[in-house]
Amino acid sequence: xxxxxxxxxxxxxxxxxxxxxxxxxxxxxxxxxxxxxxxxxxxxxxxxxxxxxxxxxxxxxxxxxxxxxxxxxxxxxxxxxxxxxxxxxxxxxxxxxxxxxxxxxxxxxxxxxxxxxxxxxxxxxxxx
Amino acid sequence: xxxxxxxxxxxxxxxxxxxxxxxxxxxxxxxxxxxxxxxxxxxxxxxxxxxxxxxxxxxxxxxxxxxxxxxxxxxxxxxxxxxxxxxxxxxxxxxxxxxxxxxxxxxxxxxxxxxxxxxxxxxxxxxxxxxxxxxxxxxxxxxxxxxxxxxxxxxxxxxxxxxxxxxxxxxxxxxxxxxxxxxxxxxxxxxxxxxxxxxxxxxxxxxxxxxxxxxxxxxxxxxxxxxxxxxxxxxxxxxxxxxxxxxxxxxxxxxxxxxxxxxxxxxxxxxxxxxxxxxxxxxxxxxxxxxxxxxxxxxxxxxxxxxxxxxxxxxxxxxxxxxxxxxxxxxxxxxxxxxxxxxxxxxxxxxxxxxxxxxxxxxxxxxxxxxxxxxxxxxxxxxxxxxxxxxxxxxxxxxxxxxxxxxxxxxxxxxxxxxxxxxxxxxxxxxxxxxxx
Numbered sequence: 001x002x003x004x005x006x007x008x009x010x011x012x013x014x015x016x017x018x019x020x021x022x023x024x025x026x027x028x029x030x031x032x033x034x035x036x037x038x039x040x041x042x043x044x045x046x047x048x049x050x051x052x053x054x055x056x057x058x059x060x061x062x063x064x065x066x067x068x069x070x071x072x073x074x075x076x077x078x079x080x081x082x083x084x085x086x087x088x089x090x091x092x093x094x095x096x097x098x099x100x101x102x103x104x105x106x107x108x109x110x111x112x113x114x115x116x117x118x119x120x121x122x123x124x125x126x127x128x
Numbered sequence: 129x130x131x132x133x134x135x136x137x138x139x140x141x142x143x144x145x146x147x148x149x150x151x152x153x154x155x156x157x158x159x160x161x162x163x164x165x166x167x168x169x170x171x172x173x174x175x176x177x178x179x180x181x182x183x184x185x186x187x188x189x190x191x192x193x194x195x196x197x198x199x200x201x202x203x204x205x206x207x208x209x210x211x212x213x214x215x216x217x218x219x220x221x222x223x224x225x226x227x228x229x230x231x232x233x234x235x236x237x238x239x240x241x242x243x244x245x246x247x248x249x250x251x252x253x254x255x256x257x258x259x260x261x262x263x264x265x266x267x268x269x270x271x272x273x274x275x276x277x278x279x280x281x282x283x284x285x286x287x288x289x290x291x292x293x294x295x296x297x298x299x300x301x302x303x304x305x306x307x308x309x310x311x312x313x314x315x316x317x318x319x320x321x322x323x324x325x326x327x328x329x330x331x332x333x334x335x336x337x338x339x340x341x342x343x344x345x346x347x348x349x350x351x352x353x354x355x356x357x358x359x360x361x362x363x364x365x366x367x368x369x370x371x372x373x374x375x376x377x378x379x380x381x382x383x384x385x386x387x388x389x390x391x392x393x394x395x396x397x398x399x400x401x402x403x404x405x406x407x408x409x410x411x412x413x414x415x416x417x418x419x420x421x422x423x424x425x426x427x428x429x430x431x432x433x434x435x436x437x438x439x440x441x442x443x444x445x446x447x448x449x450x451x452x453x454x455x456x457x458x459x460x461x462x463x464x465x466x467x468x469x470x471x472x473x474x475x476x477x478x479x480x481x482x483x484x485x486x487x488x489x490x491x492x493x494x495x496x497x498x499x500x501x502x503x504x505x506x507x508x509x510x511x512x513x514x515x516x517x518x519x520x521x522x523x524x525x526x527x528x529x530x531x532x533x534x535x536x537x538x539x540x541x542x543x544x545x546x547x548x549x550x551x552x553x554x555x556x557x558x559x560x561x562x563x564x565x
Binding site: 085104107 | 362365366369370371372373374376377378380381401402405412441465
């Protein structure tokens with residue numbers, strides 16, 4: 001399987017995608033960004049990321065559907081970090097084998113801390 | 129937090145009204161005795177007076193015998209007239225009451241079932257027939273087993289209500305009135321959400337009921353509206369959180385390159401983002417609590433990381449010096465998201481009611497079989513007046529109400545402790561046990 005050394009960001013809000021890409025790229029991560037679970041499955045098929053940063057409430061294919069499909073096809077090797085505004089995200093992410101949960105709105109430093117727990121930052125994050 | 133069982137309605141009919149019914153029965157007995165006594169005395173007087181008069185005016189035995197016979201017939205005639213008048217009046221009054229009662233029950237929009245001492249349906253009003261999609265005549269004589277087979281009754285969570293748990297059955301043996309919410313599934317019709325209430329009719333206090341009146345109040349529309357409101361709040365909360373998250377993240381990205389003045393402004397933007405986020409969460413919890421659909425997802429929780437995380441939010445959320453003081457390793461079973469919201473609400477309240485740049489201390493410690501979480505602050509001299517102004521619908525009032533709802537939902541309590549110079553809002557929660565949903 002083709003592997004990409006990047007973080008795949010899945011969120012239906014273009015501004016949210018942009019700001020998360022900006023933060024992660026500043027910290028030295030390579031990123032790819034897609035708008036829903038269906039596009040995320042296509043992106044994974046073309047190259048396996050090191051981590052998936054996943055929103056839950058999305059059109060076309062939501063986070064739960066994507067995670068189920070992804071785990072069924074590729075197992076549990078790649079960590080999924082759930083970043084969502086949905087309620088009870090910790091309880092509801094239990095069935096997804098999510099590695100971490102990040103409630104929105106989040107601190108930039110918290111985003112980097114959570115991602116860094118699973119994929120160490122290529123360079124230290126800019127202090128904010 | 130839904131209640132699955134039938135409960136006695138708080139503030140319902142007091143059983144002490146039953147002696148009043150007994151007094152009415154005594155009163156009817158006394159009236160009957162008085163009428164009988166009057167009839168007896170009048171009859172005796174009639175016989176005695178007419179006999180004395182008769183023997184005074186005539187010694188003719190044949191004439192006296194004929195007059196005695198006539199007297200007897202007159203007495204029977206008068207007694208029959210009196211009996212007719214009394215019976216007619218009583219029957220007319222009973223008939224009027226019966227017609228009034230039937231008209232009242234038949235005009236009620238709620239379904240009413242009357243169960244006799246054999247626990248079968250003796251009467252069903254038109255609303256009951258309409259709700260159950262079944263002619264009244266088919267309901268008459270139906271017992272609880274037949275009823276449960278024909279009309280599936282479930283709790284709001286989908287579990288079937290066992291027939292013996294129906295309020296109408298329990299009301300025969302228990303005090304009341306009894307009430308619970310249930311979902312009714314009439315055959316061939318849409319399901320109905322009902323509030324079922326039942327009360328027994330007892331002739332003597334403490335005796336088993338001889339009749340039970342069961343009322344089904346249709347709350348389907350109210351329930352649907354509450355669900356819609358919940359969905360709206362949940363959608364609004366989600367929709368608001370994403371733009372708030374973007375604004376806050378963008379503001380934080382701007383900080384490193386800014387002058388001190390611009391930095392203060394940007395921090396203010398981030399603080400207000402947190403305030404909007406907390407307000408949205410509070411409104412969501414408040415809405416859920418009002419519709420009794422608030423869910424808590426308790427899990428084993430170490431308090432130290434949670435307390436430290438909340439206190440570290442000070443840079444963005446508060447202009448105060450926020451410190452954490454955690455004693456030991458307090459742990460409990462709680463919903464981490466909801467508990468964090470309750471603590472943030474109290475911290476925000478403290479920040480509003482204390483001088484800017486003063487210290488806010490977030491405390492956590494085990495206290496016997498409880499865990500105490502406190503927010504200590506130096507109150508403003510005019511704190512009490514400030515609290516009055518904020519009132520119930522300011523975000524401080526909402527925050528306090530939400531904190532209380534969450535804490536009580538975990539089986540805990542919220543209290544305040546004050547000294548001359550400090551004030552502490554305390555959350556007390558059971559350690560590991562006592563989580564009530």
